Amino acid sequence: ACQHRLWPEIESVVKQQVAWARTGIGECGQGWQLFAEDGEMRMYRREEEVDGMAVDPLKAVHTVPGITGHEVCHYFFGPQYRYDWETTLEQMTVLETVSDDTLVFLQTHKRIWPASQRDVLFWSHMRKLPNENDRDGPDLWTVVNNSTTHLDYPPNVGKCVRIYLKVCLLCQTRVDPPKDGAPLTRDNISCKITYCSVVNPGGWAPASVLRAVYKREYPKFLKRFTAYVVNQTKNKPIMF
Numbered sequence: 001a002c003q004h005r006l007w008p009e010i011e012s013v014v015k016q017q018v019a020w021a022r023t024g025i026g027e028c029g030q031g032w033q034l035f036a037e038d039g040e041m042r043m044y045r046r047e048e049e050v051d052g053m054a055v056d057p058l059k060a061v062h063t064v065p066g067i068t069g070h071e072v073c074h075y076f077f078g079p080q081y082r083y084d085w086e087t088t089l090e091q092m093t094v095l096e097t098v099s100d101d102t103l104v105f106l107q108t109h110k111r112i113w114p115a116s117q118r119d120v121l122f123w124s125h126m127r128k129l130p131n132e133n134d135r136d137g138p139d140l141w142t143v144v145n146n147s148t149t150h151l152d153y154p155p156n157v158g159k160c161v162r163i164y165l166k167v168c169l170l171c172q173t174r175v176d177p178p179k180d181g182a183p184l185t186r187d188n189i190s191c192k193i194t195y196c197s198v199v200n201p202g203g204w205a206p207a208s209v210l211r212a213v214y215k216r217e218y219p220k221f222l223k224r225f226t227a228y229v230v231n232q233t234k235n236k237p238i239m240f
């Protein structure tokens, strides 16, 4: 995979996205609005427009007991699970298997009235990262999704407007070992999740419609996805 045409871009985008995900909300400077809260989940957005279109950056943080960062990234990255948790997905195709940790997807999402239907073409890369802050702590895991091109699927040819996105899911496992030195169970682990996304809707869509869609869909997506991972892993050995 190191000699693949996408490799240089993957390297630089992953480093940039992970650094961005690691930057706390406070450090990011002002402009972040908390727009959704549910238990441990906090969702922030910043109102930004490009060519009159809302492309509001989103940053969500969540802590989920009983699962690891590797498990969260495994179920987010794997195409075989996506229809189970991605409610707005209409069609998903793996266009290219670059390597076992890098895929190219084409997805069409359900049309959201009154905007026209959207599709998105992106590479998706999953990677384990060394835990810089705590050398003997568990590693971090990340999945980065970044819009790309594919000669056979030029944008805006069919009925769908091509959107452009950059997404980073960064996961940090936390282990609280049992006092009595008993073996680890899922009661002793939790995962701190940071989900960052910037979605450019491609063609025109009213900012009010886009903002209403994001406000409704993002909290739903993160809650449904994390509940899915808890349910899929609860009777399986812990995947660190």
Ligand SMILES: CCCCCc1ccc(-c2ccc(S(=O)(=O)CCO)cc2)cc1[C@H]1C[C@H]1c1ccccn1
Pocket (backbone or CB within 6 Å): 086, 088, 107, 109, 112, 115, 116, 118, 120, 145, 163, 165, 167, 197, 199, 201, 205, 210, 213, 214, 217, 218, 221
């Ligand atoms: C007028 C609406 C235009 C935008 C429609 C649209 C398209 C793609 C996407 C999207 C595509 C990929 C990702 S992901 O994180 O890489 C996971 C893999 O699927 C995430 C979100 C979102 C939305 C917007 C529905 C809104 C929405 C928001 C969160 C989740 C689902 N839907």
